Amino acid sequence: MPNLLDPITRHAARADDAVALRTETGPWTYTALEQKCLRYAGMLRNGGIFAGDRVLLLAPSSPEFVVAYMGIQAIGAVVVPVNTMSTAEEIEYYITDSGAALVVGRHELGPAAADAATTVGIAYRALEPGGDCTAEPIADVADLEPDATAAILYTSGTTGKPKGAQLSVGNLLAAGEIGSAAAGSTSIDRVGTGLPLFHVFGQASVMMAAFTSGGSLSLLSRFTPDGMIDMMRRDELTVMCGVPTMWNAMLHSAGDADAADFAHLRVAVSGGASLPGEIARAFEARFGCTILEGYGLTETTALGTFNDIERGGKIGYTGSAVPRLQVEVRDPEGAPCPAGTVGEIYIKGDTVMKGYWNRPDATAAVSTEDGWFRTGDLGEFDDEGDLRIVDRLKDLIIRGGYNVYPGEVEEVLYQHPDIVEAAVVGVPDDHYGEEVAAVITRKPGSDLTESEVTEWSRKKLSAYKVPRIVRFVEQLPKGSTGKILKRNIDRDELRAANA
Incomplete structure (x- = not known):
């Protein structure tokens, strides 16, 4: 029976010195990371948190986030990672809507998380530097069904209150496997990002994919163009992931950076929004680096389509359907559109969410009887089967x-x-x-x-x-x-x- 900790456990057993996380103060091995996660799980269990309980997590992209996230998974609880900029009122909503039993937060983010927990009447626990705790590590990692809910990620709430997308153990493990395969990643890769791990892109396509392949992960807790390039130089990154505004910021504010700084980089991945072609062309001209664009949503565990790494990027297109997923463009009557015709994008496969937490009507509105998810995005395929994102239907x-x-x-x-x-x-x-x-x-x-x-x-x-x-x-x-x-x-x- 699976658990999201499985990739970490597997690589800890493979080699004692295999590096899981690279930090400014030195590397963490998979063995050290596994032990920290198991101790964190022990602390949670001692505090009365058990399988199925929801735990709200507020932390920047850092080793501590990984420890808490995986510790929650180890006991079979459900992690609810939320935006670190959330106000106390917003956090109260996430707590009550998810029915969380505990809030975990980093103290440097301010008092909002602790205040919200107090207002609602649940426990708050500070996430210590390094994710350290003195509890005994658990010996029995939870065996879970593939369709057990592993995480609830709240959507942006463009209309009404945010909805919690339930991502299963199977969804997130599949995302790691698909993302790793799509990037051609191996255990020698050094992956880095400035994305927030509470967002599905950083969590599924970066963190889970890096641990699945057994490579190392470097995290920038707060993105700046100089910080991203410094991390790339320091850790000799081979895979780097970001959203279009990050690539654009590096293009315009990278100081003296040039193609030599990108020499180790094997894959640059862009997602989260459409990448303007002019940015992609200018980035390649300055740094000699081709950015490969992908497409996905929170509800599809960040995956949908991706450019073929062997063929190279096609500017303006997000590639074809990744393995284990089907992607179609359909007209308003639900019939598939021919190449070159704009329609709504539908996705089906191993990474499509279970549904929205306690929102059966909202789930039904985006789901078909045969398992397709309606994205609300407009796109078109070209004659080679590559998808171009035209826009959000609502935009x-x-x-x-x-x-x-x-x-x-x-x-x-x-x-x-x-x-x-x-x-x-x-x-x-x-x-x-x-x-x-x-x-x-x-x-x-x-x-x-x-x-x-x-x-x-x-x-x-x-x-x-x-x-x-x-x-x-x-x-x-x-x-x-x-x-x-x-x-x-x-x-x-x-x-x-x-x-």
């Missing part, structure tokens, strides 16, 4: 009866030499229904004007796709992974500015 702009895909407009904006980041959204309009608006950050010192942005777009896009509303900002709103949050852009403010 589609309909201007005067014409469909405008924000990603297509953003791709054009990123080609402008003075534009660093761009987000395109629909703004209510009395005449056209919606108007196209672009919110942009400029390069430092640029005097780019709104009219110049509109004129640039007019040369490259059909008239109905051209942004009529242009606003410059110092910084676009971003989530914990660095993903641009379009839902946080004030449409009413943009509309008023255009009045």
Whole structure:
């Protein structure tokens, strides 16, 4: 019977000196990591936490996160990793919705977690540096059914309250196996990321994949472009994972970094949002590094499609379905679309979630009777079977009866030499229904004007796709992974500015 600790246990038995985690103070072997996880499990069990109990975890991407996460798994409890920037009110919601029995948090994150636990009336335990505890290690790691819930990950809650996606033991083990195979990883690989491990990308596609292959994992608790490059140099990374804004930040703020710094890098993986082609091309030109893009969601344990590592990246595409998954593009009636036709993306396979925690209606709304998950994303396949993500279905702009895909407009904006980041959204309009608006950050010192942005777009896009509303900002709103949050852009403010 499986447990998420199995890959760590397997590699601890393989070699006493096999490195699991690389830190600023030195490496942790798989053997040392396993013992820390088992001691942490012993501490939890001594505190009255047992199989099936939910444990809320707030911690940055760090060795301590791994210890707590895997310690929770070792006793068969359910980990509920939440955003480290959550307020006390948000944490209270996660506690009550999941029915958590314990909150575990790092003290440097502030009092929100402890305060929320006190308000709800459950225990709080500080996560100590190094994940150390003095409890006896458990001798009996929980044997779990593959469909037992291992983790509950709360979605962003773009409409209504966040929903908890239940990822099973089988989902997460499969994600590790598929991710490792897709990247061609082995035990000699050195994987690194600045992604938060509480997010599905860092948790499933990076952490689980690294431990499955038996390679080492390097973690940056707070992403900065210089910090990421310094970690890459220090640990001689062979695999690096990030979201588009991370690659863009390294491109624009990497100081004296050049292709030599990326010499050890074998695979660069991008996910979490569509990677603008201009960023991919500029990154390869500067650093000699091809970024391979993939696609997945929390509900599919971060997996769906990935570019073939042997064939290399195809800019603008996220590749074909990964092993053990099926991916289809369907029309509004549910029929498969031919190549070159945009439709909604459906996914089926070993990493599709069990369902939303205590939300049968929400689960039914995104599930078909034969096991397909409706993603709510729009895409199209090309003749080679590679998927291009067009946009979120809910982000589609309909201007005067014409469909405008924000990603297509953003791709054009990123080609402008003075534009660093761009987000395109629909703004209510009395005449056209919606108007196209672009919110942009400029390069430092640029005097780019709104009219110049509109004129640039007019040369490259059909008239109905051209942004009529242009606003410059110092910084676009971003989530914990660095993903641009379009839902946080004030449409009413943009509309008023255009009045």
